[in-house]
Amino acid sequence: MGLLERLRKEWFILGIVLVIAVARLEPGVGVKGGPLKPEITITYIAVSAIFFNSGLSLKTEELTSALMHVKLHLFVQIFTLVFFPTAIWVFLQLLSITPINEWLLKGLQTVGCMPPPVSSAVILTKAVGGNEVSLHFGFF
Template identity: 75%
Template structure:
């Protein structure tokens, strides 16, 4: 694959770098009160558009058969929403589709609750207004998207609209305005040493949890198939920019260090892709081999 082909394939990763650089060069365009009016266009319109788009594209009719894999879903959601945040705190195609969708629904409620738990009730964050805005900009557009899909399903399936590309483009706008606020504040800096340390920590956490979920889910006593185990490994450790960045924007609206809070998630996303591509040959060999418990860990 040539350079142009690689850029087309990974355009979103390139786009993140471009919008951050653009924010560095022209922060005045995307700051609050600037020409883009992000306090309206981003906080309400862009976030709502992402989740309306998600509602349109979410094929809930394909999730019915996946509902039967109860043990798999319990494992994935328990690890994602219970074990993962607790561990961090202490350290201060159908199954995967189902858990991606189901995790997003749960994340809308569970993530703010985890913030309340970790930050404490004395936190200055206005949780009542946060939940209200989450409902209006996330839940309502998602439901409207699903209602519209019910009437437009044949049209949508026939036209094959680029839902993922649309959400990614809107997400780049959110990232741009987030970093515009940061670069317009001369008191906020992130040195290279700290950034490299965050990269090392993110990769270490993700790889450790992937190995942990594989070790546990591949045990024959749990009864998961090799395909189930692969879905568990990737779904349990998955963190979504599409949900995460808008939620950070809502929860920490007005906080001057918002972009710095976003950095770990911005690193985690490409780390998922990189680790996934690196592990594909090993996983393929493991799935086609006889003994399923040791090959992947060699």
């Protein structure tokens, strides 16, 4: 596989690295209230555009088929909303007996109870050829 072919295949990861590098050089562009207005553009426009664009490429047959995978959807919901927060809680109980900062533990607890970033999961799943249709239904 040639370099150009590899770059085309890994376009999304390269794009992420490029955006991170630009943000490191000029962080003021993406701050709250800055020229990009991320509190509006990211929260409402970008996430909606990702789901809309991703949904346009789904086939109706795949959607109806994925809708029938009740066990998969149940697994995703239980893992995301029950197992993971419980595992984080147990982990935090173990960490609480160490001299670790209490505010770090509270931050970990908050992050452990937050929903996963679905828009990133959709893009990455599509990029690697995963079952994007089930992913859409698994988070809703």
